[in-house]
Amino acid sequence: MNFRAPGRADALASAYVLGTLRNRARTRFERALRTDAVLIDAVQRWEERLLPLAEALPPVAPPARVWTAILARIRADPRTPRASRSAWTSLALWRGLALTALAAVFALAVGLLVTAPERREGTLVAVLAAQDTKPVAVASADRTGRSLTVKLIAPVELAANRTLQLWALPEGGNPRPLGLLPATGVARLTLSGPAEQTLRDVPTLAVSLEPQGGSPTGLPTGPVLFTGPVQRLY
Amino acid sequence: MAGDATAQVQRNARLMELLARTALADQRAFAELYRLTAPHLYAVALRILREGAAAEEVLQESFVNVWHHAASYVAAKSQPLTWLTGIVRNRCLDRLRRREIDTVTMDDDGEGVNIAAEGPTPLELLLAGADALAVRSCIEALEGGAKQAIALAFYQGLSHSELARHLKQPLGTVKSWVRRALERLRACLDSLGVTR
Numbered sequence: 398m399n400f401r402a403p404g405r406a407d408a409l410a411s412a413y414v415l416g417t418l419r420n421r422a423r424t425r426f427e428r429a430l431r432t433d434a435v436l437i438d439a440v441q442r443w444e445e446r447l448l449p450l451a452e453a454l455p456p457v458a459p460p461a462r463v464w465t466a467i468l469a470r471i472r473a474d475p476r477t478p479r480a481s482r483s484a485w486t487s488l489a490l491w492r493g494l495a496l497t498a499l500a501a502v503f504a505l506a507v508g509l510l511v512t513a514p515e516r517r518e519g520t521l522v523a524v525l526a527a528q529d530t531k532p533v534a535v536a537s538a539d540r541t542g543r544s545l546t547v548k549l550i551a552p553v554e555l556a557a558n559r560t561l562q563l564w565a566l567p568e569g570g571n572p573r574p575l576g577l578l579p580a581t582g583v584a585r586l587t588l589s590g591p592a593e594q595t596l597r598d599v600p601t602l603a604v605s606l607e608p609q610g611g612s613p614t615g616l617p618t619g620p621v622l623f624t625g626p627v628q629r630l631y
Numbered sequence: 632m633a634g635d636a637t638a639q640v641q642r643n644a645r646l647m648e649l650l651a652r653t654a655l656a657d658q659r660a661f662a663e664l665y666r667l668t669a670p671h672l673y674a675v676a677l678r679i680l681r682e683g684a685a686a687e688e689v690l691q692e693s694f695v696n697v698w699h700h701a702a703s704y705v706a707a708k709s710q711p712l713t714w715l716t717g718i719v720r721n722r723c724l725d726r727l728r729r730r731e732i733d734t735v736t737m738d739d740d741g742e743g744v745n746i747a748a749e750g751p752t753p754l755e756l757l758l759a760g761a762d763a764l765a766v767r768s769c770i771e772a773l774e775g776g777a778k779q780a781i782a783l784a785f786y787q788g789l790s791h792s793e794l795a796r797h798l799k800q801p802l803g804t805v806k807s808w809v810r811r812a813l814e815r816l817r818a819c820l821d822s823l824g825v826t827r
Contacts, residue, residue, distance in 0.1 A: 419728060450764070471699075
């Protein structure tokens with residue numbers, strides 16, 4: 398399927414959101430949607446156009462067993478934090494991470510250990526991915542260092558006049574820009590202070606699609622393509 | 632739920648806050664988010680899947696997913712209910728796809744398409760939805776057949792071939808109705824400022 402022909406991305410995105418894009422065409426489209434920023438943007442716009450129309454449906458109360466089942470599942474999930482934190486909790490958290498993500502983290506951690514001029518005490522790592530999909534980028538920093546290294550694992554398709562921008566999403570505050578990312582390769586971003594302090598209140602990093610040169614407003618203006626929780630390996 | 636605009640804004644702000652707190656693993660916020668949105672989302676799934684058990688499963692999977700991925704909402708641009716509706720609809724359409732693959736050997740011109748008999752018709756829903764968003768003129772500008780096709784595809788999850796059977800039209804006709812209607816909707820909705 399050619400997603401690059403003019404108007405094609407938008408036509409496919411509209412059929413995808415309406416629901417008439419089916420079967421193998423839908424599967425292929427979803428695969429492309431993981432990394433193609435043009436498609437992600439087109440889909441998000443069509444969702445804004447069409448999905449609010451669903452609010453006309455008269456609400457129907459679901460049976461109580463649905464909520465019971467949801468609660469049971471999230472409580473049984475090792476990724477759900479427990480009330481008390483212990484070494485075992487963080488172990489469980491690790492086990493919950495996708496295997497691919499783990500592999501990426503370890504490959505990177507090993508790389509850092511090999512190349513680091515001196516041994517540091519710990520590393521911050523975030524594996525960035527679109528929802529439910531394979532990692533697209535890994536961000537990492539020495540906890541005492543002032544630079545954040547971002548490695549694109551999968552190349553991202555970008556229109557010529559667009560760029561990727563990395564953000565820190567602090568708890569209860571506005572996103573803070575961390576820097577621009579290339580569509581492929583490795584970026585080295587300078588932080589305003591040591592990573593452990595700059596990212597202290599930041600549970601999540603995110604990548605948004607922005608006009609060339611980055612967001613003109615200091616806040617994300619385009620769709621958020623990838624997010625990932627910040628893991629503190631210390 | 633037509634549009635007291637202030638109530639809408641307040642509801643969205645509340646849902647955003649609940650999503651943000653859910654991203655921080657706050658189970659009480661998550662429970663409140665469920666209470667406020669599940670009846671709407673369940674209605675969406677029921678219409679498309681036309682089967683209570685399947686709709687319950689989709690609702691369950693969707694909220695488990697929201698629990699783990701609420702952080703990916705935080706800075707997103709869409710309204711919270713739009714984001715949630717997208718998650719539920721995609722899972723419904725995945726299920727329809729699996730059903731279609733499972734029944735691929737069945738003939739294509741057998742029994743008609745089963746449309747929910749209760750409640751408003753898809754066309755009534757489309758007009759009511761458009762009214763609530765103040766975009767009724769965009770819907771009314773569509774031709775009759777195209778309007779029907781969009782309503783049936785959107786609310787009931789009908790595929791092109793199901794639309795062709797239900798509307799008793801050739802497949803090619805229905806496909807071009809839908810394609811042209813979407814193009815016209817895009818131009819009309821965007822001129823009314825529906826998207827950023």
